[in-house]
Amino acid sequence: MKPRTERSRELLTKLMATPVRRKYFETLRRMLGPSGLISIREEQFFLVLAIAIGLLAGFCVVLFRVAIAAARIWLLGSSLHPSTTRLLLVPSLTGLVIALIAVRYFPRVRGSGVNQTKGALYIYDGYIGPETVVAKFVLTALAIGSGQSLGAEDPSLQIGAGLASAMGRWLKLSKERLRLMAPVGAAAGVAAAFNAPITAVLFVIEEVIGRWSTGILGAVVLSAISSVVVERWFLGDEPLFRVPQYTLNHPGELLAYAVLGVTGGAASVVFVKIIKNLRPWLRRQPQWSQYLQPGVAGLLIGFIAIWFPQVMGAGYEWMDLAMHKRFAWEVLGILAGLKIVSTALSFATGTPGGLFAPVLFMGAMLGGFVATVEQQLFPAIAVPVGAYALVGMGALFAGILRAPMTSVFMVLEISGNYSIILPVMICNSISYVISRAFQEVPLFDLLSRQDGLDLPSLEEEPERALLRVEDAMRPTLGRALLGDEGIGSARGIAASTQETNFLVSLGEGRWSVLSREALLSPEHDETELVRSLIRARVPRLYQDQSLEVALRFMRDRPMLPVVHRANLDLLMGVVSVEDILRTYRKAGVAEPETVEVS
Amino acid sequence: MLTLSLIIVLGFSFTRLVVGSFNNMQRGLAERYYAEGNRAMDEKRPAQAVTAYESALVYSHNSLQYRLKLTDALVASGASSEAMAQLRDYREQRPEDAQVNLKLARLEAHGQHVDEALRYYQQSIDGVWPDHSDPVPQKIDARLEAAEYLVSLGRKDEAEGVLVAVAAELPAASPEQPRLAELLMRNGDSDRALNIYEMELSQKKNDPAALLGAAQASLAGGSYSTARRYLEEIKPESPEAAKLRGELDRVEALDPFARSASGKVRTERTMAAFRIALERLAACGAPFAQSMTNIKTGAATDPAQWSGFAKWAEQLAPMMNERKLRGRDDVIESAMRFALRSEIAAQKNCGKPTLDDEALLLLARQRLGAGQ
Numbered sequence: 001m002k003p004r005t006e007r008s009r010e011l012l013t014k015l016m017a018t019p020v021r022r023k024y025f026e027t028l029r030r031m032l033g034p035s036g037l038i039s040i041r042e043e044q045f046f047l048v049l050a051i052a053i054g055l056l057a058g059f060c061v062v063l064f065r066v067a068i069a070a071a072r073i074w075l076l077g078s079s080l081h082p083s084t085t086r087l088l089l090v091p092s093l094t095g096l097v098i099a100l101i102a103v104r105y106f107p108r109v110r111g112s113g114v115n116q117t118k119g120a121l122y123i124y125d126g127y128i129g130p131e132t133v134v135a136k137f138v139l140t141a142l143a144i145g146s147g148q149s150l151g152a153e154d155p156s157l158q159i160g161a162g163l164a165s166a167m168g169r170w171l172k173l174s175k176e177r178l179r180l181m182a183p184v185g186a187a188a189g190v191a192a193a194f195n196a197p198i199t200a201v202l203f204v205i206e207e208v209i210g211r212w213s214t215g216i217l218g219a220v221v222l223s224a225i226s227s228v229v230v231e232r233w234f235l236g237d238e239p240l241f242r243v244p245q246y247t248l249n250h251p252g253e254l255l256a257y258a259v260l261g262v263t264g265g266a267a268s269v270v271f272v273k274i275i276k277n278l279r280p281w282l283r284r285q286p287q288w289s290q291y292l293q294p295g296v297a298g299l300l301i302g303f304i305a306i307w308f309p310q311v312m313g314a315g316y317e318w319m320d321l322a323m324h325k326r327f328a329w330e331v332l333g334i335l336a337g338l339k340i341v342s343t344a345l346s347f348a349t350g351t352p353g354g355l356f357a358p359v360l361f362m363g364a365m366l367g368g369f370v371a372t373v374e375q376q377l378f379p380a381i382a383v384p385v386g387a388y389a390l391v392g393m394g395a396l397f398a399g400i401l402r403a404p405m406t407s408v409f410m411v412l413e414i415s416g417n418y419s420i421i422l423p424v425m426i427c428n429s430i431s432y433v434i435s436r437a438f439q440e441v442p443l444f445d446l447l448s449r450q451d452g453l454d455l456p457s458l459e460e461e462p463e464r465a466l467l468r469v470e471d472a473m474r475p476t477l478g479r480a481l482l483g484d485e486g487i488g489s490a491r492g493i494a495a496s497t498q499e500t501n502f503l504v505s506l507g508e509g510r511w512s513v514l515s516r517e518a519l520l521s522p523e524h525d526e527t528e529l530v531r532s533l534i535r536a537r538v539p540r541l542y543q544d545q546s547l548e549v550a551l552r553f554m555r556d557r558p559m560l561p562v563v564h565r566a567n568l569d570l571l572m573g574v575v576s577v578e579d580i581l582r583t584y585r586k587a588g589v590a591e592p593e594t595v596e597v598s
Numbered sequence: 599m600l601t602l603s604l605i606i607v608l609g610f611s612f613t614r615l616v617v618g619s620f621n622n623m624q625r626g627l628a629e630r631y632y633a634e635g636n637r638a639m640d641e642k643r644p645a646q647a648v649t650a651y652e653s654a655l656v657y658s659h660n661s662l663q664y665r666l667k668l669t670d671a672l673v674a675s676g677a678s679s680e681a682m683a684q685l686r687d688y689r690e691q692r693p694e695d696a697q698v699n700l701k702l703a704r705l706e707a708h709g710q711h712v713d714e715a716l717r718y719y720q721q722s723i724d725g726v727w728p729d730h731s732d733p734v735p736q737k738i739d740a741r742l743e744a745a746e747y748l749v750s751l752g753r754k755d756e757a758e759g760v761l762v763a764v765a766a767e768l769p770a771a772s773p774e775q776p777r778l779a780e781l782l783m784r785n786g787d788s789d790r791a792l793n794i795y796e797m798e799l800s801q802k803k804n805d806p807a808a809l810l811g812a813a814q815a816s817l818a819g820g821s822y823s824t825a826r827r828y829l830e831e832i833k834p835e836s837p838e839a840a841k842l843r844g845e846l847d848r849v850e851a852l853d854p855f856a857r858s859a860s861g862k863v864r865t866e867r868t869m870a871a872f873r874i875a876l877e878r879l880a881a882c883g884a885p886f887a888q889s890m891t892n893i894k895t896g897a898a899t900d901p902a903q904w905s906g907f908a909k910w911a912e913q914l915a916p917m918m919n920e921r922k923l924r925g926r927d928d929v930i931e932s933a934m935r936f937a938l939r940s941e942i943a944a945q946k947n948c949g950k951p952t953l954d955d956e957a958l959l960l961l962a963r964q965r966l967g968a969g970q
Contacts, residue, residue: 052602052605055610059609059612063612066616069624073623073627078627080649080653234614235617238660242690317656324686326683
């Protein structure tokens with residue numbers, strides 16, 4: 001009997017006997033890597049990796065949330081009502097420890113983590129050091145656990161991005177792929193922290209990537225979903241808030257919601273202005289004071305918490321109560337105001353922690369406040385406090401973080417109620433417009449610029465009007481040459497113009513460019529077809545394409561044809577490099593230094 | 599890929615370990631605060647109990663048991679509206695929860711919100727009870743509580759509907775049978791109550807409680823001899839049985855409608871009942887006495903209840919002697935209606951009745967029905 005290996009070899013030879021079989025097995029062999037595992041193309045691998053990142057970021061965020069809860073118990077005690085001594089000592093002393101570590105050893109962990117992640121994406125080729133991730137994890141857990149008025153979502157974003165970055169480097173991904181890892185991890189982080197994958201994807205696109213990019217969308221979505229699966233596996237699928245039922249009874253109620261939009265916009269401007277002025281002022285203070293600032297902020301927050309403990313931490317449980325009419329209007333108003341102050345203090349002093357949750361808190365309280373006041377002033381109008389609190393969250397999110405798409409979908413995702421979409425859109429739009437009118441630069445861009453970084457912004461993108469091929473193209477003088485016409489006829493056309501290059505239509509939407517020199521070359525007989533002179537085809541352009549696309553296609557070609565999308569042989573005009581440059585010069589895009597910095 | 603999978607498996611295991619330990623810690627804290635809250639409640643310190651239960655809920659925020667205890671503590675500390683808000687919040691998420699609906703019904707009943715209370719009672723009866731417990735006895739208990747509330751409101755027909763439904767589904771050996779019989783009695787349905795007590799006696803012969811109940815039901819139904827027979831079977835005689843025997847004696851002595859009563863006895867008993875009722879009304883205090891004075895002085899009569907009784911008494915008083923009552927069944931009937939209605943009115947508005955008053959009240963229930 002033959003040995004087993006020999007029999008296998010014989011079988012393989014038999015199987016590969018025909019060309020078709022050989023091709024099939026060749027493909028299979030290519031899929032088998034040196035380790036015997038299936039190896040896949042880089043794009044596919046990237047998607048698989050996105051799922052893996054989502055899972056790992058999910059684990060990290062679950063541990064992060066547990067760490068925050070454990071820190072809270074450890075530092076402030078397990079009772080719902082900590083003693084006054086603890087309220088004063090814990091946030092201040094923990095603030096001092098955090099400042100010591102953050103200022104001296106890990107300056108990149110200060111702040112929310114959104115603009116740091118964006119900076120990593122655009123400046124450091126997607127690099128976020130592992131030490132930053134670990135320090136962010138520990139220090140933010142301590143900060144929120146000790147009662148600083150900050151949230152866990154934005155740090156989760158940075159932790160997820162850092163994890164993804166580390167994995168990308170470990171897997172030795174290409175530079176281009178490595179740069180994309182940060183947003184993939186960021187989406188996973190924020191999705192697990194907020195238990196809302198759609199919101200996470202949109203937030204990452206609006207705030208981190210800063211532009212709509214279809215190339216990365218699939219990976220971002222996959223990572224966000226996988227991390228939410230992990231989060232729900234370990235922490236349950238309970239929503240952040242128990243959202244009351246809501247129905248819009250009469251379109252007239254939308255007017256009442258508009259008041260919330262205006263109030264939300266005003267509150268957003270106030271908050272951003274405080275951060276805008278307080279943060280650089282605190283940074284200008286002597287270096288030694290940087291070590292004290294988070295401690296002082298903690299002391300002030302602890303002092304506020306003696307009467308209003310709701311301002312401490314993220315405060316999701318209080319938002320839930322606000323939605324269920326558990327606070328009087330005076331309390332709601334005071335809480336909204338105090339949260340603006342306490343969050344500004346925590347954030348401007350550089351304490352690590354996010355703005356996401358505090359912004360929602362402000363919105364919920366403000367929404368509840370406006371609803372209860374409207375209820376008293378106009379008892380005839382149906383004013384559901386829960387819906388107002390929810391819509392208020394969206395309004396403040398749109399006004400402060402200036403992520404309008406995210407703000408709308410966030411409310412829809414956490415409420416699971418489509419009827420609320422009209423009030424949300426109205427309120428968010430009003431708040432957003434007011435915020436833009438009084439504060440030109442969005443908060444995260446403002447923070448980046450205060451840190452000396454100029455990063456792209458989705459909001460500013462549309463302001464730079466997109467230049468299109470139609471803006472640069474010029475009409476052709478005379479008709480294009482035809483591939484099937486004689487060289488003699490073509491020379492006749494050339495003789496009637498001064499053009500140095502001619503477009504040649506080859507039919508079925510194919511085009512080429514022929515130089516005057518090649519056309520008039522005596523090497524070719526006049527009876528030959530123009531087609532015989534063609535060496536290469538050129539790509540065609542459409543009027544609606546951007547000039548950036550046109551430039552990419554241009555290479556060293558003297559011109560490109562612009563054709564009709566419905567008739568690819570119909571020439572609309574031509575574009576050359578000179579045309580494109582002339583158009584850019586004429587458009588005159590705003591230069592970075594002319595933009596407001598702080 | 600293999601390494602990546604290994605990292606994910608390790609990450610999962612580590613996260614599971616940490617989350618599991620943290621959940622255990624939270625569970626421990628929740629139980630500690632819950633025990634603390636129970637202790638505070640036992641020691642009549644509801645404010646501390648509220649804090650403890652709230653802390654317990656931080657670590658086990660889905661626990662219905664803790665939330666229900668918190669609402670008890672809130673009610674005990676005078677924060678009924680907060681308790682109501684807690685329960686309503688919870689109910690928004692689980693409107694079918696029978697326990698929450700029952701608690702809400704009790705709070706609404708306490709706050710005199712009859713319609714809401716009845717709605718919550720009904721939702722509690724139709725609701726879902728915890729998985730680990732047998733829902734049937736709990737549903738019956740909720741029905742009996744709803745019936746008790748209806749009886750206390752005097753909504754006799756609705757109470758009867760609920761009680762009949764309970765009687766249909768309550769097993770014969772259920773310990774709730776005496777409670778059902780007592781509610782039927784209070785609702786004026788002495789026949790059904792007697793049936794239940796007799797059924798009880800067929801299972802537990804000479805059971806003193808069942809004998810006493812049967813005697814009460816018989817007395818309420820006007821079967822004095824049956825009542826006396828049941829009372830004689832109670833050995834040794836309890837204070838309740840002795841009291842009931844005294845009541846029975848008085849009822850027999852006061853009932854002018856008894857078949858054995860001769861014409862003379864009827865008139866004497868009517869006059870006695872009229873006198874007892876007048877004394878009861880007079881003992882009620884100023885309003886009746888004032889109304890009587892107004893009628894005597896010819897002052898304008900007011901439409902209030904007391905003046906109505908005063909006027910009625912004024913009309914009957916001259917007829918209250920043996921000679922004038924003889925052969926006047928219409929006057930006897932009117933005088934007895936006056937006596938019985940006066941006792942019912944006095945029961946609602948005046949102090950504790952005497953034995954004679956109680957006897958007349960029993961007659962009132964027989965003749966006019968409960969709550970009349």
